[in-house]
Amino acid sequence: MSYFIFTIFDIVLVLSMVWIAWHLLGTEDIFKAVVLFISFGLLMALAWVRMRAPDVALAEAALGAGLTGPLFLSALRRMNRTRKGERRLDSDETR
Amino acid sequence: MSRTGKDHKQLDGFQRMLLLLVICMVMLLGYIIWSTPGNKPVLTDAVAQMQEQSGVESPVTAVLLNFRGYDTLLEVMVLLLAVIGTWSLTEAFFPEQVSEISPVQMGVVRLLAPVMCLVAAYLVWQGSHLAGGAFQGGAIFGAAGVLMLVTELPGLRTIPVPPLRLGLVLGPLLFTGIALFCLFITGDLLGYPEGAGGWLILLIETGCAVSIGLTLASLFAGGRPDNEFQGKNSPVSRTVSGDRS
16 A cells, blocks of 8 residues: 555645645635635645546546636625625626 | 634633544544555455456446446436526526627637547546546536636527536436336346446446536536526626626
8 A cells, every 4th residue: 555655745745735725724815715725626636646546536636626616716706796796796806 | 823813712612612523533533544454455356356247447437337336326316406406596697798708718718628528528438447437527528618608608698408408417317217227127226237338338427427517517607598588687687897808
Protein backbone atom coordinates (compact mmCIF):
# COMPACT_ATOMS: atom_id res chain seq x y z
CA MET A 1 0.00 0.00 0.00
CA SER A 2 2.35 2.60 -1.28
CA TYR A 3 0.26 5.62 -0.40
CA PHE A 4 1.56 5.38 3.12
CA ILE A 5 4.99 6.25 1.81
CA PHE A 6 4.72 9.98 2.13
CA THR A 7 6.81 11.82 -0.34
CA ILE A 8 7.58 15.50 -0.01
CA PHE A 9 4.89 16.13 -2.60
CA ASP A 10 2.28 14.38 -0.54
CA ILE A 11 3.17 16.32 2.57
CA VAL A 12 2.98 19.63 0.71
CA LEU A 13 -0.30 18.53 -0.86
CA VAL A 14 -1.86 17.57 2.44
CA LEU A 15 -0.66 20.73 4.16
CA SER A 16 -1.97 23.00 1.44
CA MET A 17 -5.29 21.15 1.41
CA VAL A 18 -5.71 21.62 5.14
CA TRP A 19 -4.67 25.27 4.79
CA ILE A 20 -7.17 25.87 1.99
CA ALA A 21 -9.94 24.08 3.85
CA TRP A 22 -9.26 26.17 6.96
CA HIS A 23 -9.42 29.43 5.03
CA LEU A 24 -12.45 28.21 3.07
CA LEU A 25 -14.41 27.70 6.25
CA GLY A 26 -13.05 30.77 7.98
CA THR A 27 -13.52 33.41 5.33
CA GLU A 28 -16.48 35.76 5.45
CA ASP A 29 -16.41 36.53 1.74
CA ILE A 30 -18.54 33.88 0.05
CA PHE A 31 -16.98 34.54 -3.34
CA LYS A 32 -13.53 33.88 -1.91
CA ALA A 33 -14.84 30.72 -0.29
CA VAL A 34 -16.14 29.47 -3.64
CA VAL A 35 -12.81 30.13 -5.34
CA LEU A 36 -11.02 28.34 -2.51
CA PHE A 37 -13.48 25.46 -2.85
CA ILE A 38 -12.61 25.10 -6.52
CA SER A 39 -8.90 25.04 -5.78
CA PHE A 40 -9.55 22.55 -3.00
CA GLY A 41 -11.35 20.33 -5.50
CA LEU A 42 -8.38 20.42 -7.87
CA LEU A 43 -5.96 19.52 -5.10
CA MET A 44 -8.34 16.79 -3.99
CA ALA A 45 -8.22 15.36 -7.51
CA LEU A 46 -4.43 15.34 -7.26
CA ALA A 47 -4.71 13.56 -3.94
CA TRP A 48 -6.93 10.90 -5.49
CA VAL A 49 -4.34 10.41 -8.23
CA ARG A 50 -1.70 9.94 -5.54
CA MET A 51 -3.93 7.34 -3.92
CA ARG A 52 -4.06 5.51 -7.26
CA ALA A 53 -7.74 6.09 -7.82
CA PRO A 54 -7.82 7.66 -11.28
CA ASP A 55 -11.56 7.07 -11.64
CA VAL A 56 -12.35 9.08 -8.55
CA ALA A 57 -9.76 11.68 -9.54
CA LEU A 58 -11.44 12.18 -12.91
CA ALA A 59 -14.84 12.50 -11.31
CA GLU A 60 -13.51 14.86 -8.64
CA ALA A 61 -11.76 17.11 -11.15
CA ALA A 62 -14.77 17.27 -13.43
CA LEU A 63 -17.53 17.39 -10.83
CA GLY A 64 -15.91 18.82 -7.72
CA ALA A 65 -13.84 21.52 -9.34
CA GLY A 66 -15.32 21.94 -12.80
CA LEU A 67 -19.06 21.88 -12.16
CA THR A 68 -19.77 22.48 -8.48
CA GLY A 69 -17.71 25.67 -8.55
CA PRO A 70 -19.60 27.32 -11.41
CA LEU A 71 -22.84 26.04 -9.84
CA PHE A 72 -21.93 27.83 -6.60
CA LEU A 73 -20.98 30.97 -8.53
CA SER A 74 -24.28 31.05 -10.37
CA ALA A 75 -26.13 30.41 -7.11
CA LEU A 76 -24.21 33.29 -5.57
CA ARG A 77 -25.22 35.53 -8.45
CA ARG A 78 -28.85 34.56 -8.03
CA MET A 79 -28.67 35.08 -4.30
CA ASN A 80 -27.27 38.56 -4.70
CA ARG A 81 -29.83 39.42 -7.33
CA THR A 82 -32.80 38.43 -5.24
CA ARG A 83 -31.44 39.86 -2.02
CA LYS A 84 -29.81 43.12 -2.90
CA GLY A 85 -31.15 44.13 -6.30
CA GLU A 86 -29.26 44.89 -9.47
CA ARG A 87 -26.65 47.28 -8.17
CA ARG A 88 -25.04 44.60 -6.07
CA LEU A 89 -25.20 42.24 -9.04
CA ASP A 90 -23.20 44.62 -11.20
CA SER A 91 -20.55 45.14 -8.59
CA ASP A 92 -20.25 41.40 -8.20
CA GLU A 93 -19.87 40.79 -11.87
CA THR A 94 -17.13 43.30 -12.34
CA ARG A 95 -15.23 41.76 -9.48
CA MET B 1 -7.52 36.06 14.00
CA SER B 2 -9.06 38.53 16.41
CA ARG B 3 -12.46 37.25 15.40
CA THR B 4 -11.60 33.69 16.29
CA GLY B 5 -10.29 34.92 19.61
CA LYS B 6 -13.57 36.65 20.30
CA ASP B 7 -15.52 33.54 19.32
CA HIS B 8 -13.38 31.47 21.58
CA LYS B 9 -14.38 33.57 24.55
CA GLN B 10 -18.05 33.29 23.68
CA LEU B 11 -18.03 29.50 23.56
CA ASP B 12 -21.17 28.43 25.41
CA GLY B 13 -22.09 25.02 26.72
CA PHE B 14 -23.66 23.80 23.52
CA GLN B 15 -20.63 24.76 21.46
CA ARG B 16 -18.34 23.08 23.95
CA MET B 17 -20.37 19.92 23.63
CA LEU B 18 -20.09 20.17 19.85
CA LEU B 19 -16.35 20.67 20.11
CA LEU B 20 -16.09 17.61 22.32
CA LEU B 21 -18.17 15.60 19.86
CA VAL B 22 -15.98 16.70 16.94
CA ILE B 23 -12.81 15.81 18.83
CA CYS B 24 -14.25 12.38 19.67
CA MET B 25 -15.22 11.91 16.03
CA VAL B 26 -11.73 12.81 14.81
CA MET B 27 -10.14 10.45 17.30
CA LEU B 28 -12.52 7.66 16.32
CA LEU B 29 -11.82 8.23 12.63
CA GLY B 30 -8.08 8.28 13.26
CA TYR B 31 -8.33 5.04 15.23
CA ILE B 32 -10.33 3.40 12.45
CA ILE B 33 -7.89 4.52 9.77
CA TRP B 34 -4.84 3.35 11.70
CA SER B 35 -6.37 0.05 12.70
CA THR B 36 -7.53 -0.80 9.19
CA PRO B 37 -5.29 -3.47 7.73
CA GLY B 38 -3.75 -1.57 4.84
CA ASN B 39 -2.49 -4.29 2.61
CA LYS B 40 -5.28 -6.83 2.76
CA PRO B 41 -7.48 -6.80 -0.29
CA VAL B 42 -10.86 -7.99 0.87
CA LEU B 43 -13.07 -7.51 -2.13
CA THR B 44 -10.34 -7.06 -4.73
CA ASP B 45 -9.86 -10.79 -5.09
CA ALA B 46 -13.58 -11.44 -5.38
CA VAL B 47 -13.87 -8.81 -8.10
CA ALA B 48 -10.82 -10.15 -9.90
CA GLN B 49 -12.29 -13.65 -9.89
CA MET B 50 -15.58 -12.52 -11.37
CA GLN B 51 -13.96 -10.06 -13.79
CA GLU B 52 -14.25 -12.47 -16.70
CA GLN B 53 -18.01 -12.73 -16.37
CA SER B 54 -18.63 -8.99 -16.11
CA GLY B 55 -17.93 -8.30 -19.78
CA VAL B 56 -15.65 -5.31 -19.12
CA GLU B 57 -11.96 -5.13 -18.34
CA SER B 58 -11.98 -2.29 -15.86
CA PRO B 59 -12.69 -3.51 -12.32
CA VAL B 60 -14.23 -0.18 -11.32
CA THR B 61 -16.73 -0.28 -14.18
CA ALA B 62 -17.42 -3.94 -13.44
CA VAL B 63 -18.36 -3.08 -9.86
CA LEU B 64 -20.31 0.05 -10.76
CA LEU B 65 -22.40 -1.34 -13.57
CA ASN B 66 -22.45 -5.06 -13.09
CA PHE B 67 -21.88 -6.28 -9.54
CA ARG B 68 -23.44 -3.25 -7.87
CA GLY B 69 -25.46 -1.97 -10.81
CA TYR B 70 -28.48 -1.32 -8.62
CA ASP B 71 -26.63 1.42 -6.71
CA THR B 72 -25.68 3.16 -9.92
CA LEU B 73 -29.28 2.91 -11.13
CA LEU B 74 -30.42 4.72 -8.00
CA GLU B 75 -27.67 7.35 -8.38
CA VAL B 76 -28.86 8.15 -11.88
CA MET B 77 -32.41 8.42 -10.55
CA VAL B 78 -31.25 10.87 -7.88
CA LEU B 79 -29.75 13.09 -10.58
CA LEU B 80 -33.01 13.02 -12.50
CA LEU B 81 -34.87 13.93 -9.30
CA ALA B 82 -32.53 16.87 -8.80
CA VAL B 83 -33.44 18.26 -12.20
CA ILE B 84 -37.14 17.71 -11.59
CA GLY B 85 -36.81 19.59 -8.33
CA THR B 86 -34.97 22.50 -9.91
CA TRP B 87 -37.37 22.72 -12.81
CA SER B 88 -40.38 22.76 -10.54
CA LEU B 89 -38.94 25.60 -8.47
CA THR B 90 -38.15 28.25 -11.01
CA GLU B 91 -37.37 28.88 -14.63
CA ALA B 92 -33.98 29.41 -16.15
CA PHE B 93 -32.59 32.89 -16.15
CA PHE B 94 -31.48 34.43 -19.39
CA PRO B 95 -30.69 38.14 -19.59
CA GLU B 96 -33.26 40.05 -21.56
CA GLN B 97 -30.72 42.07 -23.41
CA VAL B 98 -28.52 39.78 -25.44
CA SER B 99 -25.10 41.30 -25.55
CA GLU B 100 -22.52 40.85 -28.27
CA ILE B 101 -20.30 37.86 -27.55
CA SER B 102 -16.67 38.80 -27.81
CA PRO B 103 -14.82 37.09 -30.68
CA VAL B 104 -12.23 35.64 -28.35
CA GLN B 105 -14.87 33.99 -26.18
CA MET B 106 -16.72 32.76 -29.22
CA GLY B 107 -13.50 31.30 -30.60
CA VAL B 108 -12.80 29.54 -27.33
CA VAL B 109 -16.28 28.05 -27.25
CA ARG B 110 -16.05 27.00 -30.89
CA LEU B 111 -12.76 25.28 -30.19
CA LEU B 112 -13.47 23.80 -26.79
CA ALA B 113 -17.08 22.64 -26.91
CA PRO B 114 -16.62 20.05 -29.70
CA VAL B 115 -13.35 18.85 -28.18
CA MET B 116 -15.06 18.46 -24.81
CA CYS B 117 -17.85 16.42 -26.36
CA LEU B 118 -15.23 14.25 -28.05
CA VAL B 119 -13.34 13.78 -24.77
CA ALA B 120 -16.62 12.89 -23.07
CA ALA B 121 -17.38 10.22 -25.65
CA TYR B 122 -13.84 8.92 -25.36
CA LEU B 123 -14.09 8.72 -21.56
CA VAL B 124 -17.30 6.70 -21.82
CA TRP B 125 -15.66 4.36 -24.29
CA GLN B 126 -12.52 4.15 -22.19
CA GLY B 127 -14.60 3.20 -19.17
CA SER B 128 -14.74 -0.41 -20.29
CA HIS B 129 -11.03 -0.98 -19.86
CA LEU B 130 -9.40 2.00 -18.10
CA ALA B 131 -10.39 4.85 -15.82
CA GLY B 132 -13.48 6.61 -17.06
CA GLY B 133 -17.14 5.93 -17.44
CA ALA B 134 -20.56 7.46 -17.57
CA PHE B 135 -20.14 9.91 -14.69
CA GLN B 136 -16.77 11.25 -15.80
CA GLY B 137 -17.81 11.48 -19.44
CA GLY B 138 -21.13 12.99 -18.48
CA ALA B 139 -19.41 15.58 -16.31
CA ILE B 140 -17.20 16.70 -19.21
CA PHE B 141 -20.25 16.80 -21.46
CA GLY B 142 -22.05 18.86 -18.85
CA ALA B 143 -19.07 21.18 -18.57
CA ALA B 144 -19.32 21.81 -22.31
CA GLY B 145 -22.96 22.76 -21.72
CA VAL B 146 -21.95 25.06 -18.86
CA LEU B 147 -19.39 26.71 -21.11
CA MET B 148 -22.06 27.43 -23.70
CA LEU B 149 -24.46 28.64 -21.00
CA VAL B 150 -21.84 31.02 -19.60
CA THR B 151 -21.21 32.39 -23.07
CA GLU B 152 -24.98 32.90 -23.38
CA LEU B 153 -25.24 31.59 -26.87
CA PRO B 154 -28.54 32.90 -28.20
CA GLY B 155 -29.42 29.47 -29.57
CA LEU B 156 -29.61 27.98 -26.09
CA ARG B 157 -32.61 30.04 -25.23
CA THR B 158 -34.76 28.61 -27.95
CA ILE B 159 -33.54 25.08 -27.46
CA PRO B 160 -36.48 22.75 -28.10
CA VAL B 161 -37.78 21.30 -24.86
CA PRO B 162 -39.02 17.82 -25.88
CA PRO B 163 -35.58 16.61 -27.05
CA LEU B 164 -34.05 18.05 -23.90
CA ARG B 165 -36.52 16.17 -21.72
CA LEU B 166 -35.96 13.02 -23.73
CA GLY B 167 -32.21 13.39 -23.26
CA LEU B 168 -32.65 13.89 -19.52
CA VAL B 169 -34.61 10.66 -19.07
CA LEU B 170 -32.69 8.67 -21.69
CA GLY B 171 -30.16 7.25 -19.22
CA PRO B 172 -32.60 6.32 -16.44
CA LEU B 173 -35.08 4.88 -18.94
CA LEU B 174 -32.41 2.85 -20.71
CA PHE B 175 -31.01 1.64 -17.41
CA THR B 176 -34.41 0.65 -16.02
CA GLY B 177 -35.43 -0.91 -19.32
CA ILE B 178 -32.32 -3.05 -19.49
CA ALA B 179 -32.69 -3.96 -15.82
CA LEU B 180 -36.26 -5.16 -16.42
CA PHE B 181 -35.21 -6.87 -19.63
CA CYS B 182 -32.58 -8.78 -17.67
CA LEU B 183 -35.19 -9.61 -15.05
CA PHE B 184 -37.28 -11.31 -17.69
CA ILE B 185 -34.39 -13.01 -19.45
CA THR B 186 -32.26 -14.25 -16.57
CA GLY B 187 -34.56 -13.86 -13.58
CA ASP B 188 -32.30 -11.31 -11.87
CA LEU B 189 -32.63 -7.55 -11.89
CA LEU B 190 -29.58 -6.34 -13.83
CA GLY B 191 -28.30 -9.91 -14.15
CA TYR B 192 -26.94 -9.53 -17.65
CA PRO B 193 -27.29 -12.54 -19.93
CA GLU B 194 -24.12 -14.52 -20.51
CA GLY B 195 -21.80 -12.76 -22.92
CA ALA B 196 -24.01 -9.71 -23.43
CA GLY B 197 -22.68 -7.81 -20.40
CA GLY B 198 -20.10 -5.81 -22.34
CA TRP B 199 -22.28 -4.10 -24.86
CA LEU B 200 -25.22 -3.72 -22.48
CA ILE B 201 -22.94 -1.86 -20.09
CA LEU B 202 -21.64 0.32 -22.91
CA LEU B 203 -25.21 1.06 -23.98
CA ILE B 204 -26.21 2.01 -20.43
CA GLU B 205 -23.09 4.13 -19.98
CA THR B 206 -23.67 6.02 -23.21
CA GLY B 207 -27.28 6.80 -22.30
CA CYS B 208 -26.35 7.75 -18.76
CA ALA B 209 -23.51 9.99 -19.92
CA VAL B 210 -25.89 11.94 -22.13
CA SER B 211 -28.40 12.24 -19.31
CA ILE B 212 -25.82 13.18 -16.70
CA GLY B 213 -24.32 15.83 -18.97
CA LEU B 214 -27.70 17.36 -19.70
CA THR B 215 -28.63 17.11 -16.01
CA LEU B 216 -25.56 19.02 -14.88
CA ALA B 217 -25.97 21.67 -17.55
CA SER B 218 -29.66 22.04 -16.64
CA LEU B 219 -28.74 22.39 -12.99
CA PHE B 220 -26.32 25.16 -13.93
CA ALA B 221 -29.03 26.90 -15.97
CA GLY B 222 -30.96 26.75 -12.72
CA GLY B 223 -34.54 26.21 -13.87
CA ARG B 224 -36.85 24.92 -16.50
CA PRO B 225 -36.44 26.29 -20.01
CA ASP B 226 -38.78 29.20 -20.47
CA ASN B 227 -39.53 29.06 -24.16
CA GLU B 228 -42.81 27.42 -23.31
CA PHE B 229 -43.69 31.00 -22.53
CA GLN B 230 -41.85 32.25 -25.59
CA GLY B 231 -39.34 33.98 -23.32
CA LYS B 232 -41.69 36.90 -22.72
CA ASN B 233 -43.55 38.22 -19.70
CA SER B 234 -41.76 36.00 -17.26
CA PRO B 235 -42.33 36.80 -13.59
CA VAL B 236 -38.62 37.19 -12.93
CA SER B 237 -37.56 40.78 -13.43
CA ARG B 238 -34.87 41.00 -16.03
CA THR B 239 -33.08 44.26 -15.76
CA VAL B 240 -29.50 43.17 -15.91
CA SER B 241 -27.22 45.68 -17.53
CA GLY B 242 -26.19 44.70 -21.02
CA ASP B 243 -22.43 44.91 -20.64
CA ARG B 244 -21.80 41.36 -19.49
CA SER B 245 -19.37 39.03 -21.15
